[in-house]
Amino acid sequence: MPITRKEVEEIALLARLALSEAEIDLYTRQLGDILGYIEKLRSLDTEGVEATTHAVPMDCTLREDELGERLPVEDALRAAPRRAENFFEVPRIIAAHDEE
Amino acid sequence: MGEARYQAVIGLECHVQLQTRSKIFSGSSAAFGAPPNTEIDPVCLGLPGVLPVLNRRAVELALRLALATGCQIRTRSRFARKHYFYPDLPKGFQISQYEEPLAERGAVEFRFGDEHKRIRLTRIHLEEDAGKNLHAPGGAGVSLVDFNRAGVPLAEVVSEPDLRSAAEAGEYLRALRQLVRYLGISDGNMEEGSLRCDANVSLRPLGAHQYGTKAELKNMNSFKFVEEAIDFEIERQQRLLERGGRVVQETRLWDSEKKVSHAMRSKEEAHDYRYFPEPDLPPLVVSDQWVSRLRRELPELPLARRARFARAHGLPDYDAGVLTAERELADYFEAALGSGAPPKKVANWIMTELLAHPDGTQRVAPEALGELVGLIEQGTLSGKMAKDVFAKMFASGQTARAIVEREGLTQVSDAAALEAACRAAVDKNPKQAQQYRAGKTQLLGFFVGQVMKATQGKANPALVNEILKRMLA
Amino acid sequence: MNLCERSASELSALIARRQVSAREVTRAHLDRIATLDRELGCYLLVDQAGALARAEQIDGLIARGLDPGPLAGVPVALKDIFVTRGIETTCASRILKGWRPPYEGTPSHRLREAGAVLLGKLNMDEFAMGSSNENSGFGPVRNPWNRAYVPGGSSGGSAAAVAAGLCAAALGTDTGGSIRQPAALCGVVGLKPTYGRVSRYGVVAFASSLDQVGPLCRTVEDAALLLEVIAGPDPRDATSIAEPVPRYRDALGQGVAGLRLGIPKEYFVAGIEAEVEQAVRAAIRKLESLGARAVEVSLPHTEYGIAAYYILATAEASSNLARYDGVRFGHRAERPVDLLDMYCRTRAEGFGPEVKRRIMLGTYVLRAGYYEAYYGKAQKVRTLIRRDFARAFEQCDLIVTPTSPVAGFALGERTEDPLAMYLADVFTIACNLAGLPGLSLPCGMHGRLPIGLQLIGRPLDEATLFRAAGAYQAATDWHTRRPALG
Numbered sequence A: 001m002p003i004t005r006k007e008v009e010e011i012a013l014l015a016r017l018a019l020s021e022a023e024i025d026l027y028t029r030q031l032g033d034i035l036g037y038i039e040k041l042r043s044l045d046t047e048g049v050e051a052t053t054h055a056v057p058m059d060c061t062l063r064e065d066e067l068g069e070r071l072p073v074e075d076a077l078r079a080a081p082r083r084a085e086n087f088f089e090v091p092r093i094i095a096a097h098d099e100e
Numbered sequence B: 001m002g003e004a005r006y007q008a009v010i011g012l013e014c015h016v017q018l019q020t021r022s023k024i025f026s027g028s029s030a031a032f033g034a035p036p037n038t039e040i041d042p043v044c045l046g047l048p049g050v051l052p053v054l055n056r057r058a059v060e061l062a063l064r065l066a067l068a069t070g071c072q073i074r075t076r077s078r079f080a081r082k083h084y085f086y087p088d089l090p091k092g093f094q095i096s097q098y099e100e101p102l103a104e105r106g107a108v109e110f111r112f113g114d115e116h117k118r119i120r121l122t123r124i125h126l127e128e129d130a131g132k133n134l135h136a137p138g139g140a141g142v143s144l145v146d147f148n149r150a151g152v153p154l155a156e157v158v159s160e161p162d163l164r165s166a167a168e169a170g171e172y173l174r175a176l177r178q179l180v181r182y183l184g185i186s187d188g189n190m191e192e193g194s195l196r197c198d199a200n201v202s203l204r205p206l207g208a209h210q211y212g213t214k215a216e217l218k219n220m221n222s223f224k225f226v227e228e229a230i231d232f233e234i235e236r237q238q239r240l241l242e243r244g245g246r247v248v249q250e251t252r253l254w255d256s257e258k259k260v261s262h263a264m265r266s267k268e269e270a271h272d273y274r275y276f277p278e279p280d281l282p283p284l285v286v287s288d289q290w291v292s293r294l295r296r297e298l299p300e301l302p303l304a305r306r307a308r309f310a311r312a313h314g315l316p317d318y319d320a321g322v323l324t325a326e327r328e329l330a331d332y333f334e335a336a337l338g339s340g341a342p343p344k345k346v347a348n349w350i351m352t353e354l355l356a357h358p359d360g361t362q363r364v365a366p367e368a369l370g371e372l373v374g375l376i377e378q379g380t381l382s383g384k385m386a387k388d389v390f391a392k393m394f395a396s397g398q399t400a401r402a403i404v405e406r407e408g409l410t411q412v413s414d415a416a417a418l419e420a421a422c423r424a425a426v427d428k429n430p431k432q433a434q435q436y437r438a439g440k441t442q443l444l445g446f447f448v449g450q451v452m453k454a455t456q457g458k459a460n461p462a463l464v465n466e467i468l469k470r471m472l473a
Numbered sequence C: 001m002n003l004c005e006r007s008a009s010e011l012s013a014l015i016a017r018r019q020v021s022a023r024e025v026t027r028a029h030l031d032r033i034a035t036l037d038r039e040l041g042c043y044l045l046v047d048q049a050g051a052l053a054r055a056e057q058i059d060g061l062i063a064r065g066l067d068p069g070p071l072a073g074v075p076v077a078l079k080d081i082f083v084t085r086g087i088e089t090t091c092a093s094r095i096l097k098g099w100r101p102p103y104e105g106t107p108s109h110r111l112r113e114a115g116a117v118l119l120g121k122l123n124m125d126e127f128a129m130g131s132s133n134e135n136s137g138f139g140p141v142r143n144p145w146n147r148a149y150v151p152g153g154s155s156g157g158s159a160a161a162v163a164a165g166l167c168a169a170a171l172g173t174d175t176g177g178s179i180r181q182p183a184a185l186c187g188v189v190g191l192k193p194t195y196g197r198v199s200r201y202g203v204v205a206f207a208s209s210l211d212q213v214g215p216l217c218r219t220v221e222d223a224a225l226l227l228e229v230i231a232g233p234d235p236r237d238a239t240s241i242a243e244p245v246p247r248y249r250d251a252l253g254q255g256v257a258g259l260r261l262g263i264p265k266e267y268f269v270a271g272i273e274a275e276v277e278q279a280v281r282a283a284i285r286k287l288e289s290l291g292a293r294a295v296e297v298s299l300p301h302t303e304y305g306i307a308a309y310y311i312l313a314t315a316e317a318s319s320n321l322a323r324y325d326g327v328r329f330g331h332r333a334e335r336p337v338d339l340l341d342m343y344c345r346t347r348a349e350g351f352g353p354e355v356k357r358r359i360m361l362g363t364y365v366l367r368a369g370y371y372e373a374y375y376g377k378a379q380k381v382r383t384l385i386r387r388d389f390a391r392a393f394e395q396c397d398l399i400v401t402p403t404s405p406v407a408g409f410a411l412g413e414r415t416e417d418p419l420a421m422y423l424a425d426v427f428t429i430a431c432n433l434a435g436l437p438g439l440s441l442p443c444g445m446h447g448r449l450p451i452g453l454q455l456i457g458r459p460l461d462e463a464t465l466f467r468a469a470g471a472y473q474a475a476t477d478w479h480t481r482r483p484a485l486g
């Protein structure tokens, strides 16, 4: 079994998915199958092969530093599940951890 | 700190907001201080379907900093996604650089007391800022999110753990601020968050080579808080180690009111950023031509300018340091010298009079200050009169000469009185009079000065000149 | 004349010549949708009022002697992955239910600028994850040829709607075969262009390094016409290719004399349905009879494609889907006890099982310490697969394969075994990994179900695909067959 139930639970937390017990069981089995299949890559020698990030080689096109169309605040907030005045509202953030 | 049995090892990670018009990946304004959620667009809000397009100017500004700190610049650098969930992070990931950053291996140099410090930089990379979470007043159980700041370009400057004290860290940070302001890439305002700093602090026994376990300090939004928080951390770790405890790797937040730091403890802190290359942005290619153009356009940097001021203008190092603290002030000083006024005198006037007013350089043009100093030099104005004139210049924006003339501050022109004053000056200085007559006519200025002194600077210099020339003929 | 059987090219010509009004054409399609789609489930949203208003606008332009563009009055529909300003866009996910975007994406904008009339938004596998359209959050789509069968996926609604005459043409997206496979299963023409040929701005991302937009149509000519309209550089997409867009329709009549067809031996192996293989071999012979020459080529890393694909696609998906967090738009769980609870329940409630499975897999392979073993490794495999194609294209001008190993499968037949479902993408995935253009067109029938022929070209060489497909279509009548409906 290439993946444990505990790993599935850890990943669910990382991915912010509340899974039921039944889902955890199901994914433990199914992800195990898929990861088992993926194992076949191990047998392939890729020593010295460069990675392909973009299938078609391209350089980064840059934009000039110009102001573009901005989104009116009402248009932005219309879709918000909850708003408070002109802010998006979320459940209180416990740890004051504002910067990365 | 108690007796020094431990050495502090400090590295800083600084975020510099780059002064672009628009955001790093989209067209809404990067300006500070707009009403909440008014400077946003679909891209910086991370709406489904949007794509980032890199702002050329953000790259240029970061490159300026990389060049000014002597970094090696990568011809091809890459962006990566750094994942974590947080309400102010619209896409659930930050576009940053991870492997293959824009620039590596530079240094920030500065004076620390009498020492010249060179703090190595690990890297400088580009990334996007997040929005801002506000905590609703009254503990309403909610937080509020403003995305104006989301997508503002940042240069992250990561130092090697080369710093050894809180004071040194403070000076490093001031030097970095000075540098970004010189380069015109950021206003470096810590209170407004355009310069932010996290510190990694660890202790090791004196003489040891291995690093100890570090704590990461966050939430220090002024130079003072950075120094206080680092000092606090050094003491905390020292006490811990002395009692036989061990430091745990953790993130600690500085509480600037209580002057203590708290460990962040939350499940959300168990980060696994799951970096991978940003598929929406091909590699950033920085050509040699681009780099050499930017290198040519670099201004003279603070330390070099300071040294030149001392050397070329004969200024004490202290004066040179004050005058080169800000690029604008250094420019002001050099503009004031244009009139030919003596540099040290101009420096004194700037440091004592002009800088006493926060808006001094705005209110008094550098040429006007130079002229004022020149008038003192010529003896047209006494020092005391000059201060009055300066106050009027400051209030009215007029030039020294205009004020002097309008107010008739000068210049006793009564012929008999001036005759007497000139006679006295010649009589009191027979040696100089003799030298003058022997051909050293530049001594005329000396006699003019004597007359000016005797008349508190009010003698009409033209008349005095005429009378003296006749008397000494 | 049945307006709903005409091709897009025919309709735009008829409308431009005022032989029929755009309004009539639109009305006919809306009526057909009202009659047939309850059972087929192609549309998630029909914008009746908007479509009629736009059609009248087009008629007005023509009446005033103005040129409304190459798609004048052509009724089109979009896979619901395309962001349309003010028109609900869900990606067939409950997490986006009710979302009315405040902006318009580039592909849909270009279609409309060309005079197309947007009928509505088409069903799909949720977030384009699936090969059967059974993963839609809003119900399955049925194959118009046999309603017990799936239409393929993820652009199942697009393929079925085009096949059933519920629109003249549609746009889909293709990350691992999501245009070509449903095109094959529904008997229409589907094109996945070169990666970067069409802007992805305003296309909800599944796997950014693999996703590409393309047309689904009833004729090769229509596919060429639509590609001319939607292709080309876009300053809003840094991965869009700067190359100018050729007039692809010019390639259609050029014939295949002298073209070398690469037949990859790794694609004709066990697992492929006999009828599918026979139809594809017959199509190759047909092309040879028209002057092309078949050569055997080898794509030795084919067997690693699916494994590499499911690492890359799920990793990127887990990242792209992190933005569905209940903060700015879309679903949010009721009464969360705290922030973490809000995230976890919002996403658990909003995403369907296949999306969750892929987010889980993608999160797993990106975890600290796993990158080199999975994502990094898969990117290297990608390089090997690209090299395979580069070598093959030294010996041939295009590659010919089946689109799908089977002509179709019944609803519910494969839902229990996701791995088996993934393995069925074997022939389409390599195009996405290598960024190459691929086109599927009808080449036979297996009972009541159509069979698809896949043509794969060199990067940016869509023209050669159109050339071969055009010649094949001119010499055969598979594309003229329509399912019996109504």
Ligand SMILES: [Mg+2]
Pocket (backbone or CB within 6 Å): A100, B013, B156
């Ligand atoms: Mg960092």
Ligand SMILES: [Zn+2]
Pocket (backbone or CB within 6 Å): A100, B015, B096, B127, B156
């Ligand atoms: Zn950072």
